[in-house]
Amino acid sequence: MNTHFKSGSPASLDAISLEVLHNGLRSIADEMYIALMKSAYSTNIKERHDHSTCIMDLHGRAVVQAQLTQAVHLYSMNGNVAAILARYQAEDLQPGDIFISNDPYAANGSHLPDVNFAMPVIIDGRAIGFVCNIAHHADIGGMAPGSMSSAMTEIYHEGLRIPLVRLFRAGEVNNDLLDMILLNVRLPRERRGDFFAQVAACRLGHRRMEELAQRYPCDTLEAAFDEIIGRTERRMRAAIADIPSGVYRFEDVMDDDGQGNQDIPIRVAVEIKGDRLRFDFAGSAPQVQGNINCPLNATQSSLAYVIKSLLDPTIANNHGVISCIEVKTEPGTLVDPSFPAAVAYRAHTCQRIVDVVLGALAIALPDRVPAASNGSNTTAVFSGIDPRTGTEYLYLETYGGGGGGRPNKDGKDGVQQHIANTANLPVEAIETEYPLRVEEYCLAVDSGGAGKFRGGLALKRVIRPVGHTCLFTGAGERFRNPPWGLNGGLPGLVGGFSIIHNDGTTRDLPNKPHPLQISMDERLVIRSPGSGGYGSPSERSLSALAVDFVSGKYSTQYIAEQYGVAPQALWEAYDPNAADYGE
Numbered sequence: 001m002n003t004h005f006k007s008g009s010p011a012s013l014d015a016i017s018l019e020v021l022h023n024g025l026r027s028i029a030d031e032m033y034i035a036l037m038k039s040a041y042s043t044n045i046k047e048r049h050d051h052s053t054c055i056m057d058l059h060g061r062a063v064v065q066a067q068l069t070q071a072v073h074l075y076s077m078n079g080n081v082a083a084i085l086a087r088y089q090a091e092d093l094q095p096g097d098i099f100i101s102n103d104p105y106a107a108n109g110s111h112l113p114d115v116n117f118a119m120p121v122i123i124d125g126r127a128i129g130f131v132c133n134i135a136h137h138a139d140i141g142g143m144a145p146g147s148m149s150s151a152m153t154e155i156y157h158e159g160l161r162i163p164l165v166r167l168f169r170a171g172e173v174n175n176d177l178l179d180m181i182l183l184n185v186r187l188p189r190e191r192r193g194d195f196f197a198q199v200a201a202c203r204l205g206h207r208r209m210e211e212l213a214q215r216y217p218c219d220t221l222e223a224a225f226d227e228i229i230g231r232t233e234r235r236m237r238a239a240i241a242d243i244p245s246g247v248y249r250f251e252d253v254m255d256d257d258g259q260g261n262q263d264i265p266i267r268v269a270v271e272i273k274g275d276r277l278r279f280d281f282a283g284s285a286p287q288v289q290g291n292i293n294c295p296l297n298a299t300q301s302s303l304a305y306v307i308k309s310l311l312d313p314t315i316a317n318n319h320g321v322i323s324c325i326e327v328k329t330e331p332g333t334l335v336d337p338s339f340p341a342a343v344a345y346r347a348h349t350c351q352r353i354v355d356v357v358l359g360a361l362a363i364a365l366p367d368r369v370p371a372a373s374n375g376s377n378t379t380a381v382f383s384g385i386d387p388r389t390g391t392e393y394l395y396l397e398t399y400g401g402g403g404g405g406r407p408n409k410d411g412k413d414g415v416q417q418h419i420a421n422t423a424n425l426p427v428e429a430i431e432t433e434y435p436l437r438v439e440e441y442c443l444a445v446d447s448g449g450a451g452k453f454r455g456g457l458a459l460k461r462v463i464r465p466v467g468h469t470c471l472f473t474g475a476g477e478r479f480r481n482p483p484w485g486l487n488g489g490l491p492g493l494v495g496g497f498s499i500i501h502n503d504g505t506t507r508d509l510p511n512k513p514h515p516l517q518i519s520m521d522e523r524l525v526i527r528s529p530g531s532g533g534y535g536s537p538s539e540r541s542l543s544a545l546a547v548d549f550v551s552g553k554y555s556t557q558y559i560a561e562q563y564g565v566a567p568q569a570l571w572e573a574y575d576p577n578a579a580d581y582g583e
Helices: 015-039 071-087 175-183 188-213 218-241 296-311 346-361 427-433 542-550 556-563 567-573
Strands: 051-057 062-065 098-101 114-123 126-136 165-169 246-256 262-273 276-280 325-328 378-385 392-399 436-443 459-465 470-475 496-501 506-508 516-518 522-527
Touching: 015 051, 015 062, 015 126, 015 188, 015 218, 051 071, 051 188, 051 218, 062 071, 062 218, 071 098, 071 114, 071 126, 071 296, 114 188, 126 188, 126 218, 165 175, 175 188, 188 218, 218 296, 246 346, 262 346, 296 325, 296 346, 378 459, 378 522, 392 427, 427 436, 542 556, 542 567, 556 567
Parallel strands: 276 325
Antiparallel strands: 051 062, 051 126, 098 114, 098 165, 114 126, 246 262, 262 276, 378 392, 378 470, 436 459, 459 522, 470 516, 496 506, 496 522
């Protein structure tokens, strides 16, 4: 805590007034989120919604977040404000200031494409907090389009490193700094548009906070911040106390780092003692040459996500969740790398961190923990010169996959899971904005693991460049090690990249291919991983299997092999008026 920033004297709030004020703050965060989405230039933000917003207090604690915020962004936004508080005193902040940063080592960032913006909220000359946002920029420079490639082996390869800097001072933009940033990124017009969308979201949030301050004095607002965070912490600690005390262990592996290292372990011991929760990652792999290293703040964000979603998903997402977590890591490891480790694909490792925590707690909470979901942020980046305009383009997307079978329901098909909360990019948007044709987009048949409750299905997309040769780079996880089942459920299908040539032959690509060219006579196939099933396949009802078969999600061969049921029995059991078993 920075002692330069003092809260005002406490002010009492009755429960109803506090709830009204809390909802007012959440409404501000949500409005900032929508404003950023609606005013952004890139499809990655305006269509896929890879951004987050929040309001923080003067101690750098998140008070409220937008409802659709990305879980992985929480600690990165915290880290940006922490860097401000470590450097500046209250009198150094002026109305209209906006700070930006992205670097994981110099400014507590997550990875370089995620650029943080923070604006101090100053009411009648008094700073009371910050309005913050973060957006994933489709490119931030570096050695490969999209600033994410498995060829990157140190942070310098990955793009422009931005320490904590003041982009706006008293409302005036520092054009020299902005020009320097835009000179070092691809598609500078698009980047400028996204930056100013973030600026607009900050300014909107500040205006709404000023309006709120007309109804509630600053002392009351600051007291409300404390109580909102305190309520979340009390509820979370009560939920932790309901878990049987003990130490729960699990381990899993990353497929590879794109540099030849395979089956890279992540180990966790989850210790529950009363209302205390401790995560110890002793025994996890040292940091690797490839860029799947996960900065500590992204590790912490993953842990905050998993305990909230598992223990009390309806509570407010704020610093009260973070307060309940104790994390032990070793610097220089996969989950807490040291400079200058590459971190661009850290989100894949975040997904595996979630998996190992869920695996550990499955013993303590068997009625809540699902089987492993797709466990990947399957990433594809296409770039080149648009033959229609002669200008450069860049299309980046991360794909969903199967959601793990649950203790009482089937897993969801074709969804983003866990720390990712982005939308898919519609085919219409892809084909309108980019010289690419989507020839197939579907659920991947037979990709969900068998079980009493089956795993959700993966996604498959087939893309062909139109009128040009494009550059492709990508990354996948659970392409080698399948997502596991629980309580007798079977693993789901692994994902993969491949190229189909015009003569019909197919060439499989590595899990994390280095940049390669794809001609207009070739098609790229992207298949994300499926997910694990829950419970023994022998316990699945015949009527549910009939729905699986008639829907086309599972083949007769798969059902016969995994469940031992013949096609004729499926037709006889099918009831067209029955509800889908998994919904």
